[in-house]
Amino acid sequence: MNSLSAIDLVAIACYLCAVVMLGSRFYQRQSTPQEYFLGGRRMSWLPVGISIIAADLSAITIMGTPAWAYGHNLELLWNSFGFILAAPIVLTVFVPFYARLNLYTAYEYLERRFDLKVRLMASALFLVLRGMHVALVIYAPSLVIQMVTGLPAWLCVVMVGALTTVYTALGGMRAVIWTDVLQFGAVSTGIILIFATAVLGVPGGATGVWQMASDAGRLAWWNPSTDPRELTSIWAALIGGLVLCMSPLTTDQAILQRLFTTKSVRDCRQSILVQATLVIPVSLLLYFAGIALFAFYSKFPQKIAGLPNTDAIVPYFAINELPPGIAGMVIAAILSASMAVMSAGINALTTATTVDFYQRLIHRGATSESVVKVGRWGTVAWGVVVTFAALFAGRLGALALAYNKVSSVISGPLLGVFLLATITRRATPLGALAGATLGAIAVSLLSVYTEWSFFWYGPVGCVATFVGGLVASLTMSPPRKENTWGLVVGYGTPGETKN
Secondary structure, eight states: OOOOHHHHHHHHHHHHHHHHHHTTTGGGGOSSSSHHHHHHOOBOOOHHHHHHHHHTOOOOHHHHHHHHHOOOOOOGGGGGHHHHHHHHHHIIIIIHHHHHHOOOSSSHHHHHOOOHHHHHHHHHHHHHHHHHHHHHHHHHHHHHHHHHHOOOOOHHHHHOOOOOOOHHSSHHHHHHHHHHHHHHHHHHHHHHHHHHHHHSSSSSHHHHHHHOOOOOOOOOOOOOOOOOOOTTHHHHHHHHHHHHEEEEEEEHHHHHHHTTTBHHHHHHHHHHHHHHHHHHHHHHHHHHHHHHHHHHHHHHHGGGGOOGGGGGGGHHHHHHHTTHHHHHHHHHHHHHHHHHOOOOOHHHHHHHHHIIIIIIIIIIIHHHHHHHHHHHHHHHHHHHHHHHHHHTTGGGGOOHHHHHHHHHHHHHHHHHHHHHHOOTTTTTTHHHHHHHHHHHHHHHHHHHOOOOGGGGGHHHHHHHHHHHHHHHHHOOOOOGGTTTTTTTTTHHHTTTTOO
């Protein structure tokens, strides 16, 4: 394998310095929790919408999705359509509450609708889920650094984790969003360059790529199997994808915190529409980049001799086939993408910990200065935790599936609890906890005693939580009307008091 040129190394250094400078330039402006955690609630819809989609554009996606298409086919593409299916539900059911209740975390809503126990349970589940995601986000770019420098994997993990933790602690939510916008542009440009270079390198161009991929079965996109064990069944990908996509938009603090920064309900809605509009073309670009790489290396198999593993196919191609300087920018884009996602993840973990646990349980009368101080030190603490977890992230398997495996177990019950809160007035706090317990048991039994695709874990967990929680609630006294007014769809306006 070729090594990066001096021009490439300079390009990487300059790009990463720019990201760190952008991420930390807001340091002096965070004098209040609202500034530090929510950017002062002054963000407009376009950067927030781009930031939401950038939340999924870490090295996990940038490397994992083309690697999956390179080694398999296009059948997992249907999973991305879950965002299109989820957007109308999110806009009509959840946005009215989230945009008008002046929340710092989504789990504050659960306390208003149910009680403190439900809030803390949901927040704790988020901490586990997003903590695992950030660990994977750190691990993925470490593969790139290891490939480029030859340094040990553990040292690469520590370098990525430490650098990102520093500028996240200094920055805040406004910095998170603007670094997301920067990395989205850089990553999109980089993947387009890889796709175009691979296509032009194959005799016959796009026609040659299409023919080679078709002959090898890489263009297969429709798997109508009803066997629940089929990973790429369209039913598993669509239905499971709906839960996997809707759950972050409705229950994940790392996503919702971006929405909480918008300055109006209109901006909040438009941010979600921007994300739903961009996700399909971006997904198509990533999958077809993998197809183009398959055709290129099928035509020139001798060029792939030094590939350490399939997940590294994108940076391997960039290093060996792109011109000096351009290769460095693509590698830098992959690294900064993960750093931006890690930054947002750590910021959200810190916000949930500070607001839902420290400020709510430990020090309810904390001053603004102390809350921001705890938030900064919490950022450092979470940076250490997730960096340590990243040392073991490689044991979860292929990058394209690793986070989905974790998310599918937790996202279903968590979404079920939020649906109980928002669409039925009859749900009670104990009923919601009982439903979440039943959902977790159902998913655990499914994973242990069946060979079903993990895409079904989310739908099963969601349905079991919702149905079980509602049935349990019906055996209890109904909630008082004043405790549900303005907090359930169709029952009052959020933030208003019942007369």
